[in-house]
Amino acid sequence: MATPDQKSPNVLLQNLCCRILGRSEADVAQQFQYAVRVIGSNFAPTVERDEFLVAEKIKKELIRQRREADAALFSELHRKLHSQVCYSILSVLLTSDIGMSKPFFVSSYAALFAQALPRDAHSTPYYYARPQSLPLSYQDRSAPSAPSSGSMGSSGISSVSLCGLSGPAPTPQPLLPGQSHQAPGIGDCLRQQLGSRLAWTLTANQPSLQTTTSRGIPNTARNVTRSRREGDTGGTMEVTEAALVRDILYVFQGIDGKNIKMSNTENCYKVEGKANLSKSLRDTAVRLAELGWLHNKIRKYTDQRSLDRSFGLVGQSFCAALHQELKEYYRLLSVLHSQLQLEDDQGVNLGLESSLTLRRLLVWTYDPKIRLKTLAALVDHCQGRKGGELASAVHAYTKTGDPYMRSLVQHILSLVSHPILSFLYRWIYDGELEDTYHEFFVASDPTVKTDRLWHDKYTLRKSMIPSFITMDQSRKVLLIGKSINFLHQVCHDQTPTAKMIAVTRSAESPQDAADLFTDLENAFQGKIDAAYFETSKYLLDVLNKKYSLLDHMQAMRRYLLLGQGDFIRHLMDLLKPELVRPATTLYQHNLTGILETAVRATNAQFDSPEILRRLDVRLLEVSPGDTGWDVFSLDYHVDGPIATVFTRECMSHYLRVFNFLWRAKRMEYILTDIRKGHMCNAKLLRSVPEFSGVLHQCHILASEMVHFIHQMQYYITFEVLECSWDELWNKVQRAQDLDHIIAAHEVFLDTIISRCLLDSSSRALLNQLRAVFDQIIELQNAQDAIYRTALEELQRRLQFEEKKKQHEIEVWFLY
Amino acid sequence: MANSGGAGAAAPGRRRRRETMDVLLEISRILNTGLDMETLSICVRLCEQGINPEALSSVVKELRKATEALKAAENMTS
Numbered sequence: 049m050a051t052p053d054q055k056s057p058n059v060l061l062q063n064l065c066c067r068i069l070g071r072s073e074a075d076v077a078q079q080f081q082y083a084v085r086v087i088g089s090n091f092a093p094t095v096e097r098d099e100f101l102v103a104e105k106i107k108k109e110l111i112r113q114r115r116e117a118d119a120a121l122f123s124e125l126h127r128k129l130h131s132q133v134c135y136s137i138l139s140v141l142l143t144s145d146i147g148m149s150k151p152f153f154v155s156s157y158a159a160l161f162a163q164a165l166p167r168d169a170h171s172t173p174y175y176y177a178r179p180q181s182l183p184l185s186y187q188d189r190s191a192p193s194a195p196s197s198g199s200m201g202s203s204g205i206s207s208v209s210l211c212g213l214s215g216p217a218p219t220p221q222p223l224l225p226g227q228s229h230q231a232p233g234i235g236d237c238l239r240q241q242l243g244s245r246l247a248w249t250l251t252a253n254q255p256s257l258q259t260t261t262s263r264g265i266p267n268t269a270r271n272v273t274r275s276r277r278e279g280d281t282g283g284t285m286e287v288t289e290a291a292l293v294r295d296i297l298y299v300f301q302g303i304d305g306k307n308i309k310m311s312n313t314e315n316c317y318k319v320e321g322k323a324n325l326s327k328s329l330r331d332t333a334v335r336l337a338e339l340g341w342l343h344n345k346i347r348k349y350t351d352q353r354s355l356d357r358s359f360g361l362v363g364q365s366f367c368a369a370l371h372q373e374l375k376e377y378y379r380l381l382s383v384l385h386s387q388l389q390l391e392d393d394q395g396v397n398l399g400l401e402s403s404l405t406l407r408r409l410l411v412w413t414y415d416p417k418i419r420l421k422t423l424a425a426l427v428d429h430c431q432g433r434k435g436g437e438l439a440s441a442v443h444a445y446t447k448t449g450d451p452y453m454r455s456l457v458q459h460i461l462s463l464v465s466h467p468i469l470s471f472l473y474r475w476i477y478d479g480e481l482e483d484t485y486h487e488f489f490v491a492s493d494p495t496v497k498t499d500r501l502w503h504d505k506y507t508l509r510k511s512m513i514p515s516f517i518t519m520d521q522s523r524k525v526l527l528i529g530k531s532i533n534f535l536h537q538v539c540h541d542q543t544p545t546a547k548m549i550a551v552t553r554s555a556e557s558p559q560d561a562a563d564l565f566t567d568l569e570n571a572f573q574g575k576i577d578a579a580y581f582e583t584s585k586y587l588l589d590v591l592n593k594k595y596s597l598l599d600h601m602q603a604m605r606r607y608l609l610l611g612q613g614d615f616i617r618h619l620m621d622l623l624k625p626e627l628v629r630p631a632t633t634l635y636q637h638n639l640t641g642i643l644e645t646a647v648r649a650t651n652a653q654f655d656s657p658e659i660l661r662r663l664d665v666r667l668l669e670v671s672p673g674d675t676g677w678d679v680f681s682l683d684y685h686v687d688g689p690i691a692t693v694f695t696r697e698c699m700s701h702y703l704r705v706f707n708f709l710w711r712a713k714r715m716e717y718i719l720t721d722i723r724k725g726h727m728c729n730a731k732l733l734r735s736v737p738e739f740s741g742v743l744h745q746c747h748i749l750a751s752e753m754v755h756f757i758h759q760m761q762y763y764i765t766f767e768v769l770e771c772s773w774d775e776l777w778n779k780v781q782r783a784q785d786l787d788h789i790i791a792a793h794e795v796f797l798d799t800i801i802s803r804c805l806l807d808s809s810s811r812a813l814l815n816q817l818r819a820v821f822d823q824i825i826e827l828q829n830a831q832d833a834i835y836r837t838a839l840e841e842l843q844r845r846l847q848f849e850e851k852k853k854q855h856e857i858e859v860w861f862l863y
Numbered sequence: 864m865a866n867s868g869g870a871g872a873a874a875p876g877r878r879r880r881r882e883t884m885d886v887l888l889e890i891s892r893i894l895n896t897g898l899d900m901e902t903l904s905i906c907v908r909l910c911e912q913g914i915n916p917e918a919l920s921s922v923v924k925e926l927r928k929a930t931e932a933l934k935a936a937e938n939m940t941s
Binding site: 064 | 882883886887889890893894901902905906908909912913914915918919921922923925926927929930933
């Protein structure tokens with residue numbers, strides 16, 4: 049066919065119309081107009097740009113239709129053609145209506161090929177063709193970016209190379225050139241046109257196409273398009289993957305990109321809606337943007353916390369750990385950036401393998417995403433917490449089955465708990481507490497003075513106990529530090545802890561913290577236990593040896609609880625005449641003198657002077673009508689460390705018990721006196737028979753009372769005092785620390801009080817007892833009165849007898 | 864029609880051209896496009912000159928439809 053090549057497109061188009069319609073030129077005017085319009089209307093190219101893929105598709109389709117022979121033939125032809133040029137022709141063929149043998153396939157087939165051959169195209173759109181697929185004729189002209197021949201020049205290759213890189217594709221070349229009027233090197237021109245057309249089809253840049261083709265086949269569009277070569281103007285320009293990649297790299301750091309911006313209302317990153325983007329690209333971009341969101345969250349937290357002055361050491365270490373992780377993340381980002389940079393600098397596409405695509409980013413950021421997710425979850429969980437609470441929150445996150453996450457969180461946990469552990473070690477080895485931000489679980493109350501140091505000064509701050517330290521351990525820790533402080537301040541024992549504690553203190557380091565979690569049960573517990581035993585033992589030694597705590601306890605028993613029988617009896621003997629007087633006439637120094645006499649005269653003198661020094665008389669408050677008996681009381685002074693055990697409440701309990709026991713003892717005495725009286729006067733009053741009935745009654749009554757008192761004394765002595773004392777003594781001997789002793793002592797006192805009917809539940813019984821005691825006193829008084837009267841009567845009778853006898857003798861004398 | 868051999872001697876160029884067209888025709892036949900040789904060559908030339916292939920194909924389709932329509936009209940009238 050020797051058709052001239054230089055026909056203009058118009059003519060060709062007209063020929064085409066004639067040919068298909070089978071009419072002459074005049075008749076096809078309408079169709080011709082239509083054709084021109086269609087051509088010029090910028091029909092969007094939707095077919096796959098890659099020739100190879102297209103061919104593959106055709107083959108597949110043919111095979112699917114069981115036309116294997118045809119498929120083989122097709123590949124053969126295609127191979128032959130491959131050495132030729134006609135890519136575009138192929139696409140024409142493809143897009144033309146391919147009728148099939150089976151008619152009902154037609155529509156689907158047409159749809160398949162005419163519309164978008166690749167329905168699955170553009171997940172990673174090729175924005176440039178592989179060099180191999182470029183037509184062979186091209187290879188001669190492969191001088192990159194050097195526009196060789198004049199006007200057309202620079203179009204084909206550089207445009208290809210440029211579009212191979214970044215940015216929106218450079219505008220395609222003049223598509224419909226009027227090169228027809230340039231004769232020389234027409235083959236080259238055409239080739240270049242083809243190349244340029246290739247470039248154009250590859251990058252599919254509509255707007256320029258639109259303007260150039262709108263007037264049919266313009267010639268001057270070339271200049272316009274050339275000026276737009278590097279331009280990315282045009283609002284509806286399609287956003288390419290490269291642009292997205294750049295944007296994503298910014299989004300990773302939390303900076304808004306050109307197309308992907310943070311939407312504050314929905315708290316997520318969104319791709320700008322206007323951008324002309326395929327759905328899959330959009331989705332991938334949004335998935336990658338999640339990384340930026342996570343990064344923002346973590347960053348916000350650390351920034352906020354760094355401004356917070358009262359955040360404390362634990363929180364600061366947490367933020368430092370987060371910073372460390374973020375640094376790693378930034379390192380990855382910088383690597384990605386440098387890769388991008390590399391491509392930019394090199395200019396020519398280095399080939400598909402080394403470029404950054406969204407898919408690549410997805411894969412590479414998978415691990416960092418998991419890390420960031422874990423960190424973000426941690427950050428969420430730890431909002432608003434500090435100190436031990438923060439450590440507990442982090443610890444809660446180590447309980448996961450995923451080993452990767454667990455190792456990450458454990459690492460953070462060991463950093464975070466390091467301040468707490470250093471607090472702890474200082475506390476148990478030195479007794480020092482420097483906790484400005486109130487993060488440690490031992491709280492110190494600075495207003496408490498030394499006398500209440502043991503009880504009130506140090507408490508447990510339960511909210512700050514980390515979850516990896518049990519309650520028992522924390523109590524022990526509290527006790528150890530308290531003991532040390534007690535020793536230093538109250539006992540004035542400045543022995544340095546190094547001597548005290550046999551356990552060598554291991555160097556504190558994060559290694560400790562890591563060990564803590566790997567071998568929690570043994571190492572940490574062992575340390576605390578060792579410190580506890582040593583400290584408590586030392587404290588008890590000091591208390592017993594230097595301050596003779598146990599001796600004092602025994603002294604209390606002997607004196608206040610009337611344990612020393614001979615002393616008490618002697619004291620009572622001596623005090624009896626004094627105490628009968630009304631209470632207001634008593635003088636303390638008198639009584640003290642009597643006390644000392646009693647002490648000297650009995651076994652009490654062999655006690656240590658320290659104890660005797662503390663023994664004293666106390667006069668209770670005087671109510672009107674009181675005798676001495678009601679106001680008298682012994683007292684025992686305590687101070688220093690002993691006062692920790694024998695607190696003021698304890699002493700008041702002791703005094704109440706003493707009061708009760710003293711009263712009971714007094715009843716015993718009264719009854720003894722009554723008995724004595726009986727003994728003495730029984731003989732005498734036998735001669736006054738009228739009294740015998742009354743006296744007999746008195747005797748009976750007295751016996752009953754004696755019996756009652758005996759029972760009561762037995763009860764008090766054996767059931768109450770001795771048993772409780774035995775228990776107390778055992779516990780004290782076995783005690784491991786001061787808290788045990790204090791507790792045992794309090795139990796002892798409580799038992800005594802409740803058994804002596806002194807607590808509130810036995811008030812009725814106590815009142816009855818008091819009534820009985822009053823009766824005994826009444827009896828004594830009555831008894832005394834009776835005896836007095838009886839003795840008087842006896843005396844008078846004897847006198848009367850005497851007188852009678854004398855009278856009789858006198859009368860006998862007279863006669 | 865562009866040739867891989869470049870603008871060499873006319874005869875081998877023409878032969879090449881001929882071969883290419885044959886191949887294309889064969890492919891077109893396989894794909895059942897319904898294009899004959901001349902139409903195909905016109906299309907090829909148009910594409911070479913830079914016309915959008917899809918647009919071209921849609922024109923072709925449209926023209927075919929118009930042909931049917933005309934034929935049908937003719938049949939009816941006649």
